[in-house]
Each structure stands twice: as C-alpha cells, then as structure tokens.
Amino acid sequence: MSMTDRFFKTREFRKLFRNKSAVIAMLVIAAYLFTALFVMCGGITRETCDTVVGQNKMPGFFIQQTPEQRYENATSKFLPMVQRALSRADQTAALADVRLGQERVVNKSAAQLQAIIDRAIELKNELNQSEDLDADSARLPQLKALEDQVAMLKAPLTGWSRLMQNASLVLGTDAQGRSIFLRGLYSIKIAIQIGLVTAAFCVLLGALLGAAAGYFGGWVDHGIVWVYTTFSSIPNLVLLVVLSYAFTDSEVKDTLLPVYIAFGATFWIGTCRVIRGETLKLKRMEYIQAAQTAGFSPFYILVRHVIPNTAHLMLINFSLLLIGAIKSEVILSFLGFGVKGQPSWGIMIRDAGNNGDVVSGFFWEIGTATALMFALVLAFNILSDALQDAFDPKHV
Amino acid sequence: MSNQSAATQSSPPPAEAPAPMVRVQNLVKHFPKRGGILNQVIAKVHAVNDVSFQIRKGQTMGVVGESGCGKSTLGKCVIRLHEPTSGKVFIEGTDIGSISSHALRKIRSRMQMIFQDPNSSLNPRMTVEATLREVIKLHQVVPAGEVDAKINTLMTKVGLRLDDRKKYPHEFSGGQKQRVGIARALAVNPEFIIADEPVSALDVSIQAQVLNLLMDLKEELGLTILFVSHDLKVIDHFCDSMLVMYLGNIMEEMPCEDIHAHAKHPYTRALLASNPVMDPDHRAELTVLEGEVPSPYDPPAGCPFVTRCPIKTARCEQENPPLLDHGNGHRVACWEVKLQ
Numbered sequence: 184m185s186m187t188d189r190f191f192k193t194r195e196f197r198k199l200f201r202n203k204s205a206v207i208a209m210l211v212i213a214a215y216l217f218t219a220l221f222v223m224c225g226g227i228t229r230e231t232c233d234t235v236v237g238q239n240k241m242p243g244f245f246i247q248q249t250p251e252q253r254y255e256n257a258t259s260k261f262l263p264m265v266q267r268a269l270s271r272a273d274q275t276a277a278l279a280d281v282r283l284g285q286e287r288v289v290n291k292s293a294a295q296l297q298a299i300i301d302r303a304i305e306l307k308n309e310l311n312q313s314e315d316l317d318a319d320s321a322r323l324p325q326l327k328a329l330e331d332q333v334a335m336l337k338a339p340l341t342g343w344s345r346l347m348q349n350a351s352l353v354l355g356t357d358a359q360g361r362s363i364f365l366r367g368l369y370s371i372k373i374a375i376q377i378g379l380v381t382a383a384f385c386v387l388l389g390a391l392l393g394a395a396a397g398y399f400g401g402w403v404d405h406g407i408v409w410v411y412t413t414f415s416s417i418p419n420l421v422l423l424v425v426l427s428y429a430f431t432d433s434e435v436k437d438t439l440l441p442v443y444i445a446f447g448a449t450f451w452i453g454t455c456r457v458i459r460g461e462t463l464k465l466k467r468m469e470y471i472q473a474a475q476t477a478g479f480s481p482f483y484i485l486v487r488h489v490i491p492n493t494a495h496l497m498l499i500n501f502s503l504l505l506i507g508a509i510k511s512e513v514i515l516s517f518l519g520f521g522v523k524g525q526p527s528w529g530i531m532i533r534d535a536g537n538n539g540d541v542v543s544g545f546f547w548e549i550g551t552a553t554a555l556m557f558a559l560v561l562a563f564n565i566l567s568d569a570l571q572d573a574f575d576p577k578h579v
Numbered sequence: 580m581s582n583q584s585a586a587t588q589s590s591p592p593p594a595e596a597p598a599p600m601v602r603v604q605n606l607v608k609h610f611p612k613r614g615g616i617l618n619q620v621i622a623k624v625h626a627v628n629d630v631s632f633q634i635r636k637g638q639t640m641g642v643v644g645e646s647g648c649g650k651s652t653l654g655k656c657v658i659r660l661h662e663p664t665s666g667k668v669f670i671e672g673t674d675i676g677s678i679s680s681h682a683l684r685k686i687r688s689r690m691q692m693i694f695q696d697p698n699s700s701l702n703p704r705m706t707v708e709a710t711l712r713e714v715i716k717l718h719q720v721v722p723a724g725e726v727d728a729k730i731n732t733l734m735t736k737v738g739l740r741l742d743d744r745k746k747y748p749h750e751f752s753g754g755q756k757q758r759v760g761i762a763r764a765l766a767v768n769p770e771f772i773i774a775d776e777p778v779s780a781l782d783v784s785i786q787a788q789v790l791n792l793l794m795d796l797k798e799e800l801g802l803t804i805l806f807v808s809h810d811l812k813v814i815d816h817f818c819d820s821m822l823v824m825y826l827g828n829i830m831e832e833m834p835c836e837d838i839h840a841h842a843k844h845p846y847t848r849a850l851l852a853s854n855p856v857m858d859p860d861h862r863a864e865l866t867v868l869e870g871e872v873p874s875p876y877d878p879p880a881g882c883p884f885v886t887r888c889p890i891k892t893a894r895c896e897q898e899n900p901p902l903l904d905h906g907n908g909h910r911v912a913c914w915e916v917k918l919q
Contacts, residue, residue, distance in 0.1 A: 468699045468700075469694040469695070469696055469699045469700035470699065470700050470701055470702045472655075472660055472692070472694065473692065473694060473700055473760070473763065474702075475660060476658055476660060476687060476690075476691060476692045477687060477691070477713075477714045477717060477718075477763075477767070478683075478684035478685065478687035478688065478717060478718070479684075479713075479717060480684070487713070488702055491702075491704045492702070492703065492704060494704075
C-alpha cells in the first residue's frame with residue numbers, strides 16, 4: 184500500500200469523510216478551485232473583465248435598452264472600429280485586430296464590408312435627423328435595420344464565445360457596463376491565488392522555524408521567538424499601506440507582490456507558535472530519544488521524526504490561513520491598497536458603493552461579490568472545523 | 580587500562596574475569612532550576628550524585644530505587660542522552676564524553692536503549708519496517724541488498740510475525756510494540772543495552788514474556804545490559820548484580836544471589852521488606868519507612884537516607900558514608916554496616 188494511501192485511510196481521514204457538511208464544503212471548494220484554474224488557463228482574461236458589454240445594470244440574458252442606448256451601442260463602438268480599420272494601409276491586419284469582447288469582424292472582402300458600412304451610415308444619418316427617438320417612436324424599424332447592418336459586420340458567435348457572451352449578462356453589469364458575472368468569477372482566481380500562495384508559504388515557513396525553535400532550544404529558540412514577537416507587533420494592514428506607498432512608481436505596483444510580502448511577513452507567526460509548542464511536546468517523546476540514541480543527526484530527526492508528526496497542525500493551519508488571507512485581501516482591496524488593475528471582490532464592493540448603485544437598488548455587484556466570498560469562506564470555515572474535529576486528539 | 584581501574588573504588592576484577600564493558604566514574608548530573616528576572620540558576624536538582632560502577636562484558640546490572648531516585652537519569656547519562664555535569668563514562672575503554680558529536684554518533688551503534696513506554700517509543704507515522712530500515716541503513720549494518728533479510732531476521736528473533744512488517748504502531752498491542760522497540764535496539768548489533776524500565780508499562784502476563792525474550796537474547800547475543808527498574812523481583816529474576824539508588828546516590832551494590840540474606844543497607848532491607856515474600860523462611864518483620872523522600876533540590880548534608888533511617892546515629896547527619904567494598908562485589912554506603 185502506498186504512503187499516500189496510508190495517509191488518507193487513517194482514522195482521522197475516515198472521520199473527516201464521514202462528516203457530511205465537511206464533504207459538501209469540500210465540493211464547494213473544489214468548484215472554486217476549478218473556476219480559479221479555468222480563469223488561470225485563460226478562460227476569462229483581464230481584458231474580458233474590462234470589456235463593456237452593455238449599459239443596462241439589470242440581470243438577465245438579454246439587454247433591455249432604451250432606443251437611445253440602442254442607437255448609441257450600434258453607432259459608437261464596433262462600427263467606427265471597422266471603419267477605422269478599413270481606412271488604414273494594412274487593412275487585412277487591422278481588420279483582424281478588431282475585437283470587442285468576444286466579437287470579431289466577419290470574414291468578408293473589404294468591398295463587401297464597405298458596402299455594409301455605407302448602408303449603416305446612411306441609416307444612422309437618417310435617424311440622427313429625428314429628434315424623438317423614444318419607446319413609441321415611428322422610427323424604431325429604422326433603428327432595427329441599423330442594428331442589423333452592424334450585426335452583419337460581426338462574425339457569428341459559436342460555441343464557447345457565444346456561451347460567454349450570454350453568460351456575461353447573467354448578473355447584470357456595473358456602472359461602467361462591465362459584466363458583473365465575469366468579474367466575480369475572475370476575482371475567485373485572485374482570491375484563491377492569494378490564499379494558496381500565502382497559506383503555503385506561511386505554513387512551510389512557520390513549520391520549519393517553529394520546529395527548529397522547539398527542537399534545538401537555546402539561542403535558536405530565543406532568536407526565532409524574538410523575531411516573531413517583533414513581527415507580530417506590526418499590524419499587517421499598516422505594513423501593506425506602507426508597502427503600497429513604497430512600491431508606487433515601481434514596476435511591481437500593479438502586481439500582487441506587495442500583498443504577498445505583507446501577508447507573508449506576518450501570517451506565519453500563528454503557525455510558528457503552534458508548531459513550536461507541539462515540537463516541545465514531541466521532543467519529550469521516547470521515539471525522538473530513540474532516534475538520538477540510534478545516532479541520527481539533529482536535522483534528520485527534525486525532518487523525519489518531528490515535522491511529519493505535526494502534519495495535522497499544518498493542515499489545519501493551512502486552511503485557517505487561507506481564509507484569513509482571502510478576507511484580508513478583500514478588505515485591503517476595498518480600501519484601495521490591495522489588488523490593483525484587476526478585478527477583486529473588494530474592488531467590486533467599493534465600486535458598488537462609490538457609484539451609489541446600492542442605494543438606488545442595483546445591488547447585483549455588491550451582492551455577487553459578497554455571496555461568492557461568503558460561500559468560499561463559509562466552506563473553508565466548515566472544513567477547518569471538521570479538520571480540527573478529525574485531527575485533534577482531544578476531540579475524539 | 581590499568582590506571583583507569585585503579586581510579587575506581589571497587590576492587591580490581593579477578594585476573595581471569597573479562598575486562599569491563601562499561602565503566603562509570605564519579606558521574607554527576609544536576610538539573611538547574613532557573614527563575615527570577617535574569618533567569619539565573621536558583622536551585623539544582625541533584626539527580627545523580629557521584630556514581631561509580633562497572634559492568635563486565637556479558638553481565639547484567641540492575642538499577643533499583645523508588646520513583647525520582649535518578650535511576651533513569653543515570654541510564655540516560657550513561658548513553659549520553661543527557662550530558663553529565665561531571666564524571667566519565669567508558670565504553671570498552673573509550674571515554675564517550677571526550678569524543679566529538681560526530682564520532683559519538685558512529686559509536687552509538689555499540690550501545691542502544693530500550694525505552695519504558697511502548698506507546699511513545701515508536702514514531703506513529705512509521706511502519707515497523709521503516710523504523711528498522713532507517714537504523715540499519717544509518718549504520719550500514721548489512722549491505723544494501725540484505726536489508727530486507729536482516730529485517731526479517733530481527734522480527735523473527737523478537738517474536739513478531741513477518742506479516743506485521745507494514746503495520747503502524749497503533750495496530751499493535753503494548754507487548755508487541757515493546758518487541759518492536761527491542762528489535763530496533765538490536766538492529767545495529769549493539770554490545771551494550773540500557774533497558775529503562777522495559778516492562779513496567781506492560782501487563783504482568785506480558786511482562787514475563789518480554790523478560791524471557793530479553794533473557795534469551797542476552798544469552799544468544801552475549802549482551803551487556805544495564806537494567807533499570809523499580810521492581811526488586813524483576814531485578815532479582817533478571818540480573819547478575821544490582822545497584823540500589825536513593826536520592827541520586829548508590830546505597831548498595833550487590834550480586835543478585837539470595838539478596839534477602841545478603842542485603843546489608845537499611846534502605847535495601849526496607850525495600851525487600853516492603854515486597855510480599857512467598858517464601859515463609861525469609862519472611863522478615865515489616866519495617867515501614869516513615870516520612871517522605873527529601874527534596875532533591877535540597878538533599879540532607881550527611882547520608883541522603885538519614886531522614887528516614889531506622890538505625891541512624893549522630894555521625895550520619897554530618898558525613899556522607901563512602902561506598903565501602905565488603906568483598907565479593909558487594910559495596911555498601913553506611914556507617915553502621917561494619918566491614919567483615
């Protein structure tokens with residue numbers, strides 16, 4: 184039987200898998216991880232998130248727009264882009280570059296495209312002369328014809344892009360007309376990325392330092408305890424604000440690096456404390472003394488006998504740190520110090536508040552961001568509780 | 580070698596006797612107790628006080644005494660799990676205190692320890708096989724290709740079934756775990772073994788099995804053993820000679836032959852008397868010791884046993900009696916026991 188098999192078939196894991204809410208939580212987390220992986224593989228890009236898909240803020244699969252908005256949409260975006268591309272010297276390359284969200288130029292000759300554009304401009308000018316373009320205007324058929332002309336410029340969407348196009352409107356749009364649904368999904372990747380990197384780094388660092396402090400004692404212990412006491416006196420919010428200012432104008436200011444540094448510097452302390460305590464306990468165990476008697480080097484004993492026996496604590500701490508990092512990320516982004524230049528739940532919540540949307544009843548943006556975060560954090564909380572129950576010997 | 584023997588208080592071994600496997604010379608272990616603002620040493624636990632003895636090759640020495648008398652600490656100092664405060668330990672003439680930690684790790688294959696608590700002496704995350712393999716590989720006991728065969732031999736030797744190779748410690752009973760602990764100690768072919776209360780955590784029925792296993796192995800492999808126990812009956816059954824310890828000091832050293840007749844020190848006699856005796860010929864009057872063991876932070880000035888001794892005199896409160904040789908491997912530390 185393999186080592187991993189042994190590990191997952193222990194009494195603790197059997198107990199964990201018997202816990203129904205823990206299994207549901209694990210499924211939810213798996214769904215989030217899958218989404219994050221999907222975004223990471225290019226399923227939803229930053230550009231997609233920044234694309235304006237419609238001015239209507241209400242959720243639904245179809246955009247219900249006023250005639251003014253329809254006119255604006257038809258004339259102001261795709262049409263001028265194609266027009267400009269046609270007027271350039273490198274026509275073919277310019278046409279291939281035209282993209283609006285999932286939409287591309289249809290595969291037709293330049294002459295054919297020019298003909299469609301000419302007709303569209305004609306219709307546009309006719310409509311432009313009328314003053315009363317409202318819901319019961321007699322000119323609605325002309326508006327429809329204009330929209331049809333613009334649609335003829337676009338390559339028909341198929342399969343995946345069509346699905347994305349429709350899905351982008353499911354939860355409405357924000358004040359700038361960007362898809363809330365896609366931005367919410369993209370934020371999953373940001374949250375999971377920050378959570379995983381922070382938790383993995385901090386658990387490894389905390390475990391190594393904690394085990395070394397507990398096992399070697401003496402000045403190693405004094406040194407490590409002094410370091411973490413000093414670091415724990417720095418509030419990580421303040422550290423992040425400082426780092427955020429320090430990195431202004433540097434090339435990493437739009438990346439997640441400042442966030443990683445601030446979290447990495449402060450989050451390992453809890454794990455380090457716990458593992459140090461556990462190591463102090465393990466050090467008195469006779470199997471450690473037996474290993475010393477056998478003549479193993481201190482480093483070998485630490486890596487082979489001490490650290491593996493703190494694995495359960497590392498697991499629990501990993502899941503707790505992951506939640507902590509995600510929550511802190513959202514708060515920091517909300518305050519404007521965390522994620523920059525890409526969507527995050529914190530930024531979505533801030534945007535929703537800033538534009539007064541929440542007050543006027545458009546709660547989709549804040550609702551989506553908080554619901555996605557709530558489900559993830561709740562699932563992880565349930566999982567860490569279940570882990571604690573399953574692995575803590577005092578809870579048998 | 581000759582000047583080293585002269586340094587001990589015991590009589591030099593007879594010419595035909597084998598050289599001592601283990602020689603302990605004036606071993607002292609104090610544990611400092613720290614406190615106060617500057618974390619200074621405010622008191623010392625006198626765990627082992629000026630202990631000297633030797634064990635000849637192939638002999639079994641028992642160490643007996645009540646809880647906290649320093650017998651386990653003595654064992655751990657001999658095998659250098661604790662660093663002694665002063666004194667020397669020689670393993671076949673090598674002073675293991677003076678060699679580098681690297682050389683010490685090499686020499687560790689010659690001395691091994693069997694631990695008291697089978698529940699904590701095995702790494703819960705390692706199978707029996709992995710536990711044995713790692714020590715065999717460390718000291719390269721056998722060539723790499725023969726490690727598996729060596730593991731099988733060891734398991735058979737200690738009476739474990741070969742199907743148990745891949746089992747984890749929690750799948751075994753206490754007695755079986757202790758057998759794994761014995762197999763681990765034997766894996767590196769040691770010559771000297773310290774058994775630190777190896778049976779005190781086991782059921783009585785299992786105790787006999789494990790003791791018999793140890794005796795068989797001792798005969799078969801010619802092991803030298805330092806056997807620590809609080810149980811006089813076990814020591815009497817198992818050992819060639821014994822040390823009686825009280826408050827970190829040796830009170831009496833004697834061969835384990837008819838101990839009821841030979842015991843001279845009042846403490847040893849009290850220990851014997853507190854044991855129920857099955858033989859009516861040896862039934863002694865019950866002398867129950869009064870009072871408590873003095874605090875090891877502040878041992879009495881004279882004889883350590885003076886606070887509870889039934890035959891103490893004024894001299895006992897002033898001077899600590901030396902461990903005097905009464906001949907025939909018998910040493911006693913008592914002013915009132917006269918040399919014969």
